[in-house]
Amino acid sequence: MLNFTYMVSTRIFFGRNSIEHLGEEIKQYGNRILFVSGKGSIRKTGLYETVINIFMKNNLVYYELSGVQPNPRISHVREGVKLCREHDIECIVAVGGGSVIDSAKAIATGYYHDGDPWDLFLLGDSSVKKALPIGTVLTFAGTGSEMNGNAVISNEATEEKLAIHKDILRPRFSILDPTYTFSVPRNQTAAGTVDIFSHILEQYFSPTKDAFVQDRMAESLLKTCIQYGPVVLAEPTEYEARAQLMWTSSIALNGLLGYGRVGDWATHGMEHALSAVYDVTHGVGLAILTPYWMEHVLTAETREKFVEYARNVWQIDGKNELTVAKQGIVKTREFFTSLGMPQTLGDIGVKQNDLEKMAEKTVSHGDVGKFKKLGKNDVLTILKNAF
Amino acid sequence: MLNFTYMVSTRIFFGRNSIEHLGEEIKQYGNRILFVSGKGSIRKTGLYETVINIFMKNNLVYYELSGVQPNPRISHVREGVKLCREHDIECIVAVGGGSVIDSAKAIATGYYHDGDPWDLFLLGDSSVKKALPIGTVLTFAGTGSEMNGNAVISNEATEEKLAIHKDILRPRFSILDPTYTFSVPRNQTAAGTVDIFSHILEQYFSPTKDAFVQDRMAESLLKTCIQYGPVVLAEPTEYEARAQLMWTSSIALNGLLGYGRVGDWATHGMEHALSAVYDVTHGVGLAILTPYWMEHVLTAETREKFVEYARNVWQIDGKNELTVAKQGIVKTREFFTSLGMPQTLGDIGVKQNDLEKMAEKTVSHGDVGKFKKLGKNDVLTILKNAF
Numbered sequence: 001m002l003n004f005t006y007m008v009s010t011r012i013f014f015g016r017n018s019i020e021h022l023g024e025e026i027k028q029y030g031n032r033i034l035f036v037s038g039k040g041s042i043r044k045t046g047l048y049e050t051v052i053n054i055f056m057k058n059n060l061v062y063y064e065l066s067g068v069q070p071n072p073r074i075s076h077v078r079e080g081v082k083l084c085r086e087h088d089i090e091c092i093v094a095v096g097g098g099s100v101i102d103s104a105k106a107i108a109t110g111y112y113h114d115g116d117p118w119d120l121f122l123l124g125d126s127s128v129k130k131a132l133p134i135g136t137v138l139t140f141a142g143t144g145s146e147m148n149g150n151a152v153i154s155n156e157a158t159e160e161k162l163a164i165h166k167d168i169l170r171p172r173f174s175i176l177d178p179t180y181t182f183s184v185p186r187n188q189t190a191a192g193t194v195d196i197f198s199h200i201l202e203q204y205f206s207p208t209k210d211a212f213v214q215d216r217m218a219e220s221l222l223k224t225c226i227q228y229g230p231v232v233l234a235e236p237t238e239y240e241a242r243a244q245l246m247w248t249s250s251i252a253l254n255g256l257l258g259y260g261r262v263g264d265w266a267t268h269g270m271e272h273a274l275s276a277v278y279d280v281t282h283g284v285g286l287a288i289l290t291p292y293w294m295e296h297v298l299t300a301e302t303r304e305k306f307v308e309y310a311r312n313v314w315q316i317d318g319k320n321e322l323t324v325a326k327q328g329i330v331k332t333r334e335f336f337t338s339l340g341m342p343q344t345l346g347d348i349g350v351k352q353n354d355l356e357k358m359a360e361k362t363v364s365h366g367d368v369g370k371f372k373k374l375g376k377n378d379v380l381t382i383l384k385n386a387f
Numbered sequence: 388m389l390n391f392t393y394m395v396s397t398r399i400f401f402g403r404n405s406i407e408h409l410g411e412e413i414k415q416y417g418n419r420i421l422f423v424s425g426k427g428s429i430r431k432t433g434l435y436e437t438v439i440n441i442f443m444k445n446n447l448v449y450y451e452l453s454g455v456q457p458n459p460r461i462s463h464v465r466e467g468v469k470l471c472r473e474h475d476i477e478c479i480v481a482v483g484g485g486s487v488i489d490s491a492k493a494i495a496t497g498y499y500h501d502g503d504p505w506d507l508f509l510l511g512d513s514s515v516k517k518a519l520p521i522g523t524v525l526t527f528a529g530t531g532s533e534m535n536g537n538a539v540i541s542n543e544a545t546e547e548k549l550a551i552h553k554d555i556l557r558p559r560f561s562i563l564d565p566t567y568t569f570s571v572p573r574n575q576t577a578a579g580t581v582d583i584f585s586h587i588l589e590q591y592f593s594p595t596k597d598a599f600v601q602d603r604m605a606e607s608l609l610k611t612c613i614q615y616g617p618v619v620l621a622e623p624t625e626y627e628a629r630a631q632l633m634w635t636s637s638i639a640l641n642g643l644l645g646y647g648r649v650g651d652w653a654t655h656g657m658e659h660a661l662s663a664v665y666d667v668t669h670g671v672g673l674a675i676l677t678p679y680w681m682e683h684v685l686t687a688e689t690r691e692k693f694v695e696y697a698r699n700v701w702q703i704d705g706k707n708e709l710t711v712a713k714q715g716i717v718k719t720r721e722f723f724t725s726l727g728m729p730q731t732l733g734d735i736g737v738k739q740n741d742l743e744k745m746a747e748k749t750v751s752h753g754d755v756g757k758f759k760k761l762g763k764n765d766v767l768t769i770l771k772n773a774f
Contacts, residue, residue: 001401001402001627001630001631001634002402003401003402003403003404003405004399004401004402005398005399005400005401005408006397006398006399006401007398007399008395009396010393011392011393011394012391012392012393012394013392013393014388014390014391014392014393014646014647015388015389015390015391015647016390017390018390021392210627210630210631212611212614212615212631213607213608213611213631213634213635213638216606216607216608216610216611217604217607217608219603219607220600220603220604220606220607221600221603221604223603224599224600224603227599228599240388240597243388243597243647244388244597244599244600247388247600247647248600251600251643256638256643259401260401260402260630260634
């Protein structure tokens with residue numbers, strides 16, 4: 001196990017009606033709120049009104065920034081920073097999924113940065129020094145943004161999608177009511193489950209050999225996705241299944257699985273390059289790329305980890321290790337397909353002559369992957385195989 | 388899953404040399420320190436001197452309360468409260484195992500209580516309103532006190548052992564360097580592993596049916612104890628094994644496994660009655676009582692959970708559910724025995740005519756156990772079986 005500093009400071013209010021904590025929590029941080037939300041689904045479900053009523057009842061002054069899109073844009077973040085400065089915002093409340101929360105984080109730290117907020121993404125984590133407090137009301141299980149300090153933002157002008165990670169970006173509190181995910185459409189629900197699954201894999205496939213408890217916990221969460229992923233598609237309003245996935249999503253990327261070891265994250269790197277160019281749903285990109293990544297990095301050297309994965313997660317028996325390892329990959333692809341995910345980049349309209357550009361983008365800041373280091377040629381091979 | 392509020396606010400510095408964070412962390416809370424420690428093992432290992440040097444280097448004013456015993460006493464807590472008041476203490480630093488940390492917690496909240504600190508244990512959790520900040524340097528893996536808000540204190544005058552639980556008692560930070568546990572004696576190391584194992588079981592055997600992800604995580608931690616418990620006995624200075632158990636110990640009782648469901652805790656109730664009377668090592672008491680508790684509560688109604696436990700944790704195959712369930716109990720007892728634990732209360736010198744008193748003590752605040760409710764007669768039967 002590597003040395004680590006554990007800090008998971010977000011207070012979670014989990015369960016039906018946990019929104020009742022919203023007012024009292026916000027007031028710990030101030031009375032002047034920026035209310036960030038997405039493209040309107042919360043108006044349809046009534047959550048918008050619920051939140052506004054809580055603001056009013058608690059005499060909070062709020063300003064709105066709605067319309068955050070999937071693969072959230074830096075241009076929108078700039079608007080948010082402007083609003084915060086104009087109105088002396090004290091706390092940002094993000095109501096939505098990962099895109100909304102990531103935007104809130106970028107705004108929260110952009111507020112304290114003199115230049116353009118995109119600078120922080122170019123300069124990287126060490127440039128993030130201060131942030132406004134953030135609270136969230138989660139409506140989507142997948143990104144884990146509600147309990148971590150990560151934000152991923154796209155720059156539509158430069159076709160870049162970059163991330164920052166810093167503990168001060170962790171929401172101070174998050175309201176996790178599984179009923180808010182009942183109305184998430186089928187394809188988005190499935191993509192969210194893949195996203196959770198991928199976050200776990202990126203930490204599980206690690207170059208750090210000694211991570212027994214982390215590995216076993218990772219397998220626990222993978223099994224939860226396998227158990228409940230199909231249930232939420234069949235029964236979108238099944239509370240327990242939604243609850244299990246929502247909580248698993250938060251734990252999967254709050255640090256618990258990653259502390260004490262190095263993660264891989266090459267697949268996320270490739271997917272960010274893909275969705276920067278094509279505006280693909282993140283989980284869909286991951287569902288396509290993950291099995292091809294696995295096939296590419298499975299070698300005699302890495303086989304043991306794939307065998308562990310196949311045996312412990314998919315209960316695959318057998319003595320021939322290579323066969324067992326490969327069967328684990330087959331099972332992974334089958335699982336994603338069973339959730340309705342496409343299998344190739346061609347299926348989602350990617351053009352073959354964009355693959356080179358995406359490979360270049362993936363390695364634009366250097367090689368990717370820690371479990372197995374990938375240069376541009378490796379990435380291009382994976383993308384071609386996935387086409 | 389039941390509704391819950393997640394709050395695991397303790398910052399953990401994990402790994403070799405993580406003591407280097409001690410000075411900077413303490414200074415966030417003040418300059419006037421109460422340094423709480425045990426019966427002198429930290430003087431032998433040199434940790435005492437390391438800590439004192441850090442205090443000096445950081446110009447911290449410190450007062451000492453050493454000599455905390457296993458099954459820590461309220462009389463000692465009273466001394467600590469007095470010292471804090473006399474010297475305007477701003478932060479308590481506990482260097483040791485669970486007893487030292489629990490004492491620090493009782494002192495931290497006793498400081499703000501006008502009457503006798505034992506009142507808080509009699510009145511219960513709701514009476515705990517405020518506490519001085521606590522930091523810890525952990526030297527023993529087992530209790531989990533370094534990352535939770537629990538404190539268990541014994542009253543030697545009344546032969547009572549009572550607990551309080553409150554988030555404000557969570558240490559602000561804890562230094563977890565596995566090398567500090569290298570010198571823990573064999574029997575204490577084994578008792579610590581049993582304590583971890585028992586904490587997990589108390590949450591695993593739950594009346595809450597829907598706790599899939601919590602159950603799988605619990606099994607992960609149980610497997611880690613089974614994997615590394617024997618290793619640390621065979622190789623006390625094996626870093627990775629000590630690290631795995633140390634971190635597992637913290638996670639096992641920081642809330643993660645318990646959030647969203649109800650735990651049982653009857654075995655802990657019985658053990659507290661036992662060790663209030665006999666000053667037995669907590670883990671030793673648990674090792675004896677747990678399998679007898681299991682045998683007593685295994686019925687047609689509870690069988691399913693025992694089968695799940697036997698299959699998932701001990702990989703026991705077989706179609707006859709009762710046989711599988713019983714085999715899980717056999718394995719549990721064998722595991723404890725393999726760690727050198729005694730099997731009966733007679734083995735540790737308990738007198739048969741004290742069993743009645745212990746049963747009464749166990750249920751003195753009402754029935755115990757949530758997975759299976761136990762009245763005085765149940766408890767007495769278990770104690771007699773365990774004799």
